Amino acid sequence: MDIKQFEGKLKSVAESLKSEFQTIRGGRPSPRMVEDIKVDYYGQQMPVKALGSISVIPPKEIQISVWDQGAVSAVAKGIESSSLNVAANVEGNMIRINLPPLTDERKREFEKVLRKMTEEARIRVRGAREEANKEVKKQEEGGKLSEDAAFKEKEKIQESVDKTNKEIESLLENKLREIME
Numbered sequence: 001m002d003i004k005q006f007e008g009k010l011k012s013v014a015e016s017l018k019s020e021f022q023t024i025r026g027g028r029p030s031p032r033m034v035e036d037i038k039v040d041y042y043g044q045q046m047p048v049k050a051l052g053s054i055s056v057i058p059p060k061e062i063q064i065s066v067w068d069q070g071a072v073s074a075v076a077k078g079i080e081s082s083s084l085n086v087a088a089n090v091e092g093n094m095i096r097i098n099l100p101p102l103t104d105e106r107k108r109e110f111e112k113v114l115r116k117m118t119e120e121a122r123i124r125v126r127g128a129r130e131e132a133n134k135e136v137k138k139q140e141e142g143g144k145l146s147e148d149a150a151f152k153e154k155e156k157i158q159e160s161v162d163k164t165n166k167e168i169e170s171l172l173e174n175k176l177r178e179i180m181e
Contacts, residue, residue, distance in 0.1 A: 003156050006132045010125060010164040017121040018171055024110055026178035029062045029099050031055070039078035041071050051075055052095075064095040102179065110179050118172045125164055132157045 022032035035049035048054065052066035052075065064079075066072045069092075076088035076095050089096045102110070133154055140150040 003153070003160070006128065006157060007160050009128045010160055013121050013124045013128070014164055014167045014171070017117060017168060020117050021114065021171060021175045024114060024175065024179075026175065026181070028058075028178065028181075029056045029060060029097075031062065033084060034062055034064065034079060034082075034097065037078050037082045037084075039071070039074050041074055048075055048078065052093075060099045060101075062097040062099070064097070066093045066095060069093050107179055111176060114172060114175055114179075118168060121168050122165065125161055125168070129157055129161050 019032070022030055023036065024033075031049075031054040035047060035054055037048045038045045039048060039051060041051060048064060051068065051071050052064045055063050055065070057063055064075060066075050072090055072093055072095065076090050079086065079088045079095070079097060084097075086097050086099060089098070136145065136150050136153045136157070139145045140147065145153065
């Protein structure tokens with residue numbers, strides 16, 4: 001595994017965490033909060049984003065324009081039974097979701113979830129580092145790398161890990177700041 005592949009792997013961990021964070025409700029609404037909620041549509045489980053267009057109306061409202069009138073009640077039911085704990089107001093084929101301000105208790109719950117997601121990302125980073133270091137060790141033992149070259153490779157690997165961990169920490173701090181607004 002070369003260093004570019006390794007950095008790509010770490011980048012995907014950070015990107016994955018970033019998209020996971022977008023599903024957690026902060027102070028501001030985001031289409032990502034509802035787009036992947038599964039809805040029972042004619043016996044199939046479909047995400048909300050496949051059944052309508054989602055838009056945000058600042059400061060605290062998400063609006064879903066459902067394309068098929070027959071799916072409106074299913075989408076509304078799916079949203080209300082999701083972990084968002086919100087009411088879906090139906091007007092024709094339009095669903096409006098008003099996001100009430102977060103309570104302190106709910107903010108603490110979200111913080112715990114965010115910290116757990118962050119720790120899981122760090123674990124994936126450590127696993128990738130272990131894998132890369134084993135690969136370097138194997139190449140060193142096989143004679144493909146000198147001891148100095150192997151040491152330099154491991155240093156590069158650690159630099160990438162440190163950089164990714166800083167990025168992960170920054171993502172966490174930003175999301176926590178957003179939730180505490």
